[in-house]
Amino acid sequence: MRKAADLVWEEGYQQPFIRELGEGTLQRERFAFYLLQDFRYVNDYARVHALGLAKATDPEIMAFMLKVQNGALQVETEVHRSYLASYGITEEQMNNVRQSAFARAYTSNILSIAYGKDILDILVAVLPCAWVYADYGYRLAAEFADTLDDNPYKSWVDMYKTDEFWQDSVWLLEHIEKLVADASEERKRELIDIFVTGVENEYMFWASAYDMQYTWKPEWNQER
Numbered sequence: 001m002r003k004a005a006d007l008v009w010e011e012g013y014q015q016p017f018i019r020e021l022g023e024g025t026l027q028r029e030r031f032a033f034y035l036l037q038d039f040r041y042v043n044d045y046a047r048v049h050a051l052g053l054a055k056a057t058d059p060e061i062m063a064f065m066l067k068v069q070n071g072a073l074q075v076e077t078e079v080h081r082s083y084l085a086s087y088g089i090t091e092e093q094m095n096n097v098r099q100s101a102f103a104r105a106y107t108s109n110i111l112s113i114a115y116g117k118d119i120l121d122i123l124v125a126v127l128p129c130a131w132v133y134a135d136y137g138y139r140l141a142a143e144f145a146d147t148l149d150d151n152p153y154k155s156w157v158d159m160y161k162t163d164e165f166w167q168d169s170v171w172l173l174e175h176i177e178k179l180v181a182d183a184s185e186e187r188k189r190e191l192i193d194i195f196v197t198g199v200e201n202e203y204m205f206w207a208s209a210y211d212m213q214y215t216w217k218p219e220w221n222q223e224r
Ligand SMILES: Cc1ncc(CN)c(N)n1
Pocket: 038, 041, 042, 045, 076, 128, 129, 130, 133, 202, 205
């Protein structure tokens, strides 16, 4: 699965948003755009886990879904709140943000999987969210270790480089591997497609935030 996504995974780490975040040179407006979209995303990400919990029969999977849901709502969004408050953005603005086309594409995709598909599809759909962030978080922390203390985005990197985020990916991988052991080749291909689409969506989420892009063409970008 990881191999199938390798090209976009590596390009994702090299894209301007991530490079400048690591260097600490990313324009605040771009980061705020990203955080506002991501605040909304993380709420829906918690909803996906709630739906996963409702569909799971294995108590271990249920407990994991509950844990991630709580972490998203209570820990992850605290970093968003703290940055956005320091930029003078109110809670009301955070709750009423206009969703970008790219954020909507990603969110709609994982929500439709959560509503319509099996628990295995849901686990695969959330894997890029956990794994890409943990991987980039670790790599950024290592690559920019010498300058991170002076980087305004240090708290963001610190959150995703944690062992806990990494362990969530390990947990997902182990459980997915067990569940796919007897799957047909066709089913495996379906799951790989869900995974690679997720990694592509992660890429576009950052790329569109870097361009502060709400919609496909700038001339369509009217107030709504
Ligand atoms: C778009 C996106 N993907 C993943 C994560 C990490 N939970 C996030 N905060 N935002």
